[in-house]
Amino acid sequence: MYVYDEHDRQLAAERVAQFRDQTERALAGELAEDEFLPLRLQNGLYIQRLAPMLRICVPYGMLRSNQLRRLARITRDYDKGYAHFTTRQNVQLNWPALEDVPDILAELAEVEMHANQTSGNCIRNTTTDQFSGVQADEITDPRPYCEIIRQWSTFHPEFAFLPRKFKVAVNASEHTDRAAIQVHDIGLQMVRNEAGELGFRVHVGGGLGRTPMVGPVIRQFLPELDLLTYLEAVLRVYNRYGRRDNKFKARIKILVKALTPEGFAEKVEAEWQHIKDSPTRLTREAIERTQSYFTEPDYAALDNATDLLATQRFEHRGFDQWLTHNVDSHKKPGYAIVNLTLKKTGTPPGDVTDQQLEQIADLADEYSFGEIRVTHHQNVVLADVRQDQLLELWHAITPMGFATANLNTLTDVICCPGGDFCALANAKSIPVAEAIQRKFDNLDYLYDLGNIDLNISGCMNACGHHHVGNIGVLGVDKKGDEFYQISLGGSSHHDASIGKILGPSFARDEMPEVISKIIDVYVDKRTEEETFLDTYRRVGIDPFKERVYA
Amino acid sequence: MPKVISPDGSIRQDNWVVVPRPAEGESLDIPADQPALIPADLWLAGHEHFTGRADIGVWFDSHDEPEILDGRVNELPVIAVNFPKFSDGRGYSIGRLLRERFGYVNELRAIGDVLLDQLQFMKRCGFDAYVLRPDKDITKAQKCLNFFSQGYQAATDTDIPLFRRRAS
Ligand code: HEM
Ligand code: SF4
Numbered sequence: 001m002y003v004y005d006e007h008d009r010q011l012a013a014e015r016v017a018q019f020r021d022q023t024e025r026a027l028a029g030e031l032a033e034d035e036f037l038p039l040r041l042q043n044g045l046y047i048q049r050l051a052p053m054l055r056i057c058v059p060y061g062m063l064r065s066n067q068l069r070r071l072a073r074i075t076r077d078y079d080k081g082y083a084h085f086t087t088r089q090n091v092q093l094n095w096p097a098l099e100d101v102p103d104i105l106a107e108l109a110e111v112e113m114h115a116n117q118t119s120g121n122c123i124r125n126t127t128t129d130q131f132s133g134v135q136a137d138e139i140t141d142p143r144p145y146c147e148i149i150r151q152w153s154t155f156h157p158e159f160a161f162l163p164r165k166f167k168v169a170v171n172a173s174e175h176t177d178r179a180a181i182q183v184h185d186i187g188l189q190m191v192r193n194e195a196g197e198l199g200f201r202v203h204v205g206g207g208l209g210r211t212p213m214v215g216p217v218i219r220q221f222l223p224e225l226d227l228l229t230y231l232e233a234v235l236r237v238y239n240r241y242g243r244r245d246n247k248f249k250a251r252i253k254i255l256v257k258a259l260t261p262e263g264f265a266e267k268v269e270a271e272w273q274h275i276k277d278s279p280t281r282l283t284r285e286a287i288e289r290t291q292s293y294f295t296e297p298d299y300a301a302l303d304n305a306t307d308l309l310a311t312q313r314f315e316h317r318g319f320d321q322w323l324t325h326n327v328d329s330h331k332k333p334g335y336a337i338v339n340l341t342l343k344k345t346g347t348p349p350g351d352v353t354d355q356q357l358e359q360i361a362d363l364a365d366e367y368s369f370g371e372i373r374v375t376h377h378q379n380v381v382l383a384d385v386r387q388d389q390l391l392e393l394w395h396a397i398t399p400m401g402f403a404t405a406n407l408n409t410l411t412d413v414i415c416c417p418g419g420d421f422c423a424l425a426n427a428k429s430i431p432v433a434e435a436i437q438r439k440f441d442n443l444d445y446l447y448d449l450g451n452i453d454l455n456i457s458g459c460m461n462a463c464g465h466h467h468v469g470n471i472g473v474l475g476v477d478k479k480g481d482e483f484y485q486i487s488l489g490g491s492s493h494h495d496a497s498i499g500k501i502l503g504p505s506f507a508r509d510e511m512p513e514v515i516s517k518i519i520d521v522y523v524d525k526r527t528e529e530e531t532f533l534d535t536y537r538r539v540g541i542d543p544f545k546e547r548v549y550a
Numbered sequence: 551m552p553k554v555i556s557p558d559g560s561i562r563q564d565n566w567v568v569v570p571r572p573a574e575g576e577s578l579d580i581p582a583d584q585p586a587l588i589p590a591d592l593w594l595a596g597h598e599h600f601t602g603r604a605d606i607g608v609w610f611d612s613h614d615e616p617e618i619l620d621g622r623v624n625e626l627p628v629i630a631v632n633f634p635k636f637s638d639g640r641g642y643s644i645g646r647l648l649r650e651r652f653g654y655v656n657e658l659r660a661i662g663d664v665l666l667d668q669l670q671f672m673k674r675c676g677f678d679a680y681v682l683r684p685d686k687d688i689t690k691a692q693k694c695l696n697f698f699s700q701g702y703q704a705a706t707d708t709d710i711p712l713f714r715r716r717a718s
Contacts, residue, residue: 007712010699018697022667030687031667038637039667121637151702151712157674158646158705161639228711239643274651279709286713 001062001371002147002293004112011155012109015116019043020102027099042122042160043105044115051095053421055118056108060128060146060170061089061374065361068372070111072357078104083357085342085350087414087465088167089127089374090118094421116154121162123153123235127169129178130373133294134383136331139190140198142172144290145227148282152228159235163242163250166235167207170200180376180492182206182214183468185252186234191221199223204234204264205256208462212498213253216261218268225282226272232280233272237264297369297384302334305387312391319394321443322405327390330383336390338368338382339375340402341412345437347401348430349415350378359400367393376465377414379407409446410454410519411437414465418458418475419482425458427475427482432456432511439512440519449519452532453492468492470533471518472499473511484511488518488544489536500541503549517547554659555680557673559692566628568609568661580606587630587659594618601625609661612640616647623654631677633662642675649676649706666694676706 004012019039026036044055056071071091075083078100084092096104108114117124126149133141149168153159159166169181172190181187187203200222206215222230234252241259243249256264313320328337340360343349352360360380364372367389368382375381380402385393397403406412413436416422418429433456440446455469466472472487483505490499506514519532521544526535536544551565569588572578580586585605593600593608600606607628610616616623623629629648631641641660648654659679660672666687669680673695682688704711 005716007700007716011702014698021693021697035636035665035667121639148713154702155698156703157671157701158642159639160671161637161642161668236643240640244638244640278650278704279714280704280711283714283717285717289713289716 001064002059002143002290008112012112012114015114015155016102016105016109019105023098023102038120038161040101041120042117043101044118045098045101046119047423052098052101054093054096054101054104054115055086056091056093056113056115057118057125058089058091058113058374059150060126060132060143061130061376062143063372063374064111065364065370065372067111067113068357068361068364070107070113072354072361074104074107075354075357082351082353084348084417085352085374085378085380087376087378087416087463088125089130089376090125091374092417094417119165121164121166122160123156123162123166123168125167126150126153127167127179127184127376129171129173129176130375130381131178131328131337131383132172132373133296134330134332134335134337135173136329137174137176138172139174139192140172141291141294142170142190143294144287145188145190145224146170147290147293148227148286149231152231152280156235159239162235162239163244164247164252166238166252168231175494177493177496178376180465180468180496182496183208183212183465183492184215186231187215188227193221197223200227202230202234204268205253205261206496207251207253208465208467209251210248210460211251211253212462212467213257214496214498215253216256218256218261218265224287225284226276228280228282229276229278230268230272232275233268237267237271241267296332297371299332299335299384300386302332302386302388304333308388309390316391316394318398318403318405319391321447322394322403323390325405325409325447326403326407332384334387336385336387338385338390338393339407340380340382340397341404341407342379342402343406343412343437344401344404345411345434345441348417348420349413349433356400356402360402363393363396377412379412405443406446408451408453410440410449410452410471410515411446412454413437414453414455414469416457416463418456418464422458422463424461425475426460426477427458427484428508429456429458429464429473429475432473432475432484432508435508435512436515439516449522450531453490454515455490465492466490467498468496469499470536471515476505478505482508484508486514486518486548488541489533491533495533502541503545514548518544521547552681553688555669555682555688555691555695557678557695559695561688561691566607566630566659568630568632585628587628587661590614590616590619590629593626594622597622597625607657610641610644612638612644614644616644616652619648620652623648623652624656626654626656628657628659628679629654630659630661633660633664633668636663636665636668638663642671645672645675645677646706666690669695670697674701674705674707 203215419425457464468490485505487499590608609630
């Protein structure tokens with residue numbers, strides 16, 4: 001994992017001092033509200049329905065145990081004892097006091113954390129696959145490239161006041177995309193060209209929100225050393241020509257669409273020709289230096305514990321289910337990737353208490369070299385667990401509520417905070433997630449249904465990624481009442497697509513039944529091997545419409 | 551008369567005036583006794599009158615394209631870039647293009663909605679003169695120009711990104 005050197009430490013300290021100064025000027029009335037707004041947003045600070053909200057950055061989702069413990073202490077000392085993992089791998093606090101934020105930032109800086117650019121019209125946290133570095137099918141570990149982007153984008157003087165927020169995601173797996181790169185402003189897929197050289201396929205102009213779009217490819221192969229100069233060219237074109245007259249048309253996706261992907265790509269290439277050989281061009285040493293922070297932990301030389309696990313599975317049915325659903329294979333023999341789910345019915349998806357943060361820190365120390373990763377599905381991952389310790393771990397996490405064996409099933413819901421916390425919401429979303437979880441409480445049935453992404457947002461800002469859920473739920477407002485619109489067929493993976501709206505919306509108490517009917521259609525129509533999405537793509541939306549609105 | 555801040559935070563006064571773009575059918579109203587900044591495209595249209603005059607500079611608005619002055623920038627003693635709203639970041643790109651692509655070496659001035667917290671970004675993007683919005687406390691400029699002792703990236707102030715400095 002990346003470790004700060006004296007430069008990073010100094011910059012982090014200067015940032016805290018800067019924000020302290022800005023907050024003091026704001027509280028003294030020297031900064032008007034609209035002048036302070038972008039400054040505080042660039043420090044992750046929203047003013048919300050109930051209190052400020054602070055979004056703390058977790059670069060590409062990686063955390064160390066001491067950082068988790070510090071987060072736990074911060075939620076206790078400055079907040080109400082819980083925090084929230086988000087779809088962009090960050091952490092949110094819902095109740096800090098404005099005056100305390102500089103102190104919180106100072107506490108974070110002590111453990112190499114910050115809230116830089118977690119909001120505002122600037123380049124946000126770069127996200128990636130939570131299994132980076134430990135899976136067998138990745139082209140290379142994407143995290144060093146994410147760290148390189150993090151440094152380049154942090155306090156970038158030219159791009160702090162873009163037309164709109166800007167999000168970059170990187171994926172390096174050949175077979176899956178756990179980072180949803182095609183619905184980001186820039187999505188980078190790591191690839192090798194025919195000569196075996198490493199580079200990126202560049203998608204630009206994806207995104208959710210009001211005008212959801214899948215990002216088209218604007219360059220099939222970008223050599224790795226050209227990463228930053230090319231990003232700089234894309235951002236410069238966007239900064240200069242992105243729309244600023246209308247906030248809803250200001251995202252880069254609108255510019256890409258207006259110019260066509262080819263037209264946009266030409267503009268970027270023209271810009272890039274001027275700067276591609278500038279000192280911003282990466283060097284082999286810079287990449288290797290960054291890679292040296294992401295080396296393998298001190299793995300033991302082990303064999304796969306196949307027989308042991310088979311016996312243990314046989315003895316514990318719950319362990320068997322958990323192993324099948326929440327544990328993934330690891331590139332090293334004798335190790336496994338463990339997903340701790342934060343989706344226990346009755347707990348809002350992604351919520352963690354201060355005690356749970358400390359429990360996760362202890363688990364990380366004991367079982368996974370002191371590191372964890374946050375997933376964009378609002379779960380956490382222990383990436384390096386010995387297979388012969390899995391049973392012990394399962395026993396430990398079951399009472400903590402992290403062993404709900406529903407990963408990737410219908411009840412592993414992505415859900416934004418909605419009307420319970422968010423000032424922008426049209427409707428509550430957490431109670432909808434809970435009602436659906438209650439209705440589908442039979443694990444065997446869930447397993448029979450297979451992988452289904454159910455994503456819920458409380459308004460069209462799409463924090464819950466509803467457009468790319470196989471089933472998406474969107475809170476809408478009808479004359480002051482809360483209603484829910486359903487879309488089907490979205491995907492955030494390699495086959496990314498935006499869901500199609502089913503029809504008129506429903507009242508909240510109808511939702512579990514409506515989801516049930518949708519599932520029934522799938523069960524009726526599916527062939528042996530089909531997932532929900534396969535069936536939907538084959539039969540189309542009509543059979544679902546007929547059943548739901550019958 | 552504008553109070554102008556320099557990159558080191560010192561303050562001086564000068565008497566450059568910004569001549570607004572004339573309305574349809576009107577002509578440029580250049581003052582007789584003061585140096586003037588005129589819209590860049592109009593300077594170009596009449597550059598045979600203006601070249602060599604130390605009292606005529608140009609200004610760009612945030613949506614203007616500095617490309618129009620390619621090859622001519624150093625005929626100008628001052629180029630100003632307007633920030634119509636502090637949150638409009640196009641001027642930063644204009645600054646870097648003028649300095650890094652077109653090789654502009656004379657004064658580059660930030661005008662308009664210029665606030666304290668943007669000064670260091672402006673400095674890094676090549677601006678070496680700042681006319682702060684008058685209601686802001688000019689004595690705080692020096693501190694705000696120096697919140698950060700270095701930057702991660704290359705920009706106009708340094709062409710050595712931190713990753714290159716780390717390697718050396
Ligand atoms: C109460 C706190 C929150 C507020 C005020 C808030 C606000 C917003 C707003 C205004 C947008 C607008 C986007 C646009 O128009 O493009 C947005 C997008 C988004 N938010 Fe939130 N949000 C909050 C919580 C969350 C949480 C908890 C998550 C994660 C579960 C999240 C994840 C996202 C994501 C992924 C998008 C992106 C949509 C895109 O790609 O275009 N937000 N949020
Ligand atoms: S989707 Fe809407 S309701 Fe949900 S967190 Fe985002 S802004 Fe708030």
